[in-house]
Amino acid sequence: MRNLNLDPKYLLKRWGPPILLLLFFLAFVIWINQVDKTPLVSREGQTFEKAVVTEIIQDNLMPDGSRVGEQRIMVRMLTGPKEGEELETTSSSGYLFGAGCTVGMHVVVMQSIAGDTVINTVYTQDREMTIYIFAALYLVVLCLVGGKQGLKGALGLVFTFLCILFVYLPLVYRGYSPFWVAVFVCIITTLVTMYLIGGPTKKTVVATGGTVAGVVIAGFSATIFSIASGISGWNVSDIESLLTLWNVSGIQVGGLLFSGLLISSLGAVMDVAMSIGSSIGEIHAQNPTISRKELFKAGMHVGRDMMGTDSNTLILAFAGGSVSMLVLDYAYDLPYQQIINSNNIGIAIMQGLSGSFGIVLAVPVTVLLAVLLYTHEPAPASGKPLPELPEN
Structure with missing residues (x-):
């Protein structure tokens, strides 16, 4: 039997469209990086x-x-x-x-x-070489332990890092909304990472849709918190330096805080969405006759087990970044009202809770999307069933 993975038609169908889209994306990246930076300080000589x-x-x-x-x-x-x-x-x-x-x-x-x-x-x-060596060791360990999937995950990680450097930063510098630029970057990196890991399958579609939904929910949760609490991107500690950028380059510095939140929560939401999509796909593959209601209940059981741990992961990550500030507050024995109403504490709480909103609400969205997609029966056309994405 001919190996399907080596069939030229299969290879063209599998990798042709992604490579073509990648070439268009590279042309876009090259174009947006043609920018003249206004010098903020003189470094001549x-x-x-x-x-x-x-x-x-x-x-x-x-x-x-x-x-x-x-x-x-x-x-x-x-x-x-x-x-x-x-x-x-x-x-x-x-x-x-x-x-x-x-x-x-x-x-x-x-x-x-x-x-x-x-x-x-x-x-x-x-310390340049030390950074390169540790990064390379991490990628090697990821590939050795994860095998083929680990290699794909490493490629997705590298692509995400390059997108932040060569897509997010240039677009923000050009004056585009940091929030929507972050949404765009999250969508692109999610599509590429999920496609690398899952291929052209239903699982990939489910995980991508759930991730994007969760990240956007996190962003809007932060926006609502900002309106209600009066905390904005102008309350950050390095606002004086950012104001220089605003005056010189027109960068929308007020949106940087919320765009950073989207990028920070991307990994955790991606983990939840892919795990749920994969689990529901496996359940449906083992029992194709399962009803939508039962499949939804099974998916929610899986999602609930993940909610607590992933929410804790995100909250603890933001809390860990604020440890130095918390230690100083404790050492100075500051009054509770001063601490709870300070901008820095409010921002840390907003980041942790908004990201957790994204994780928690991504669960039912991902489960619903998975149930609809896995149990969807394609309508026949001209006596032939429509082509359907594989489940896994």
Whole structure:
């Protein structure tokens, strides 16, 4: 028997339309990235170059292990106009900038050159390769443990990350609504990820529809919370910097908070939708005669088991991002009314609860969509049944 997966007609039917759509999407991405950025600060003559520490001229390490002031060190430049040269520079003792340098440490040097004058300072430890290695290890482990599905999941993850960089950011910078740009990105990434994992099946359609519905519900829940509580995207802690963007580039900074919520909740909602779609598909495949009512009840049982854990996952993720703020509030022993009514706490609560609304309400939407699709009988035409997507 001929292997269907190697049949040219099957391959063309399976991958032809997606590849064609991908080419159109790539052309769109290239077009939207043709944008001239308005410089916010002058960086003429300033570059960030790699270097390695060769000598500690004057250390700033105290007997108690703390660092005070600056280190004076010698570095050998690995990139830039001064590549290969030994230069004296400084490294501050700050936690955000600088590094506790040791001989042999690779660092990033902020370098300004004007004529014969060269000003250097250590910006931070060079951690670029560490990031690449850990990201690669994660993808390798995902592929080894998940097999073929793990590889597809890794491709979907990479595609999502690239969409945020090369679709979301350029469109927001062009002045489009961050909320609807986030919705667009969520739809595109969901379609691609679900198609990679599930192929052209009913399960993919169900999971995609449920994910998009859940994400949009999360966004509208946040909007309603914002109107009722008076919290908006203008209440974020870095609003001063964002106002500069608004004045210079026309970016709709007020919508960034809610668009970020959509992207943050995408993964959890996607997990719920795919799990429910897959479960209902399996139930229907094992018992094709099951009624819509019984199939809906079975799907809701599966969904209810997932609601609590996935909602907790999302709420704890947002809570984890606010731990530093909570510790400070606790240490200062701030009054309850001050804490509960602060903008930062309100934003964290809005993000956690709105995302959980999306997860919870995505369950009945996904179950209903799955029941309608799996139990749908295609109407005959010209004596022949209409083509139907496979269930799994």
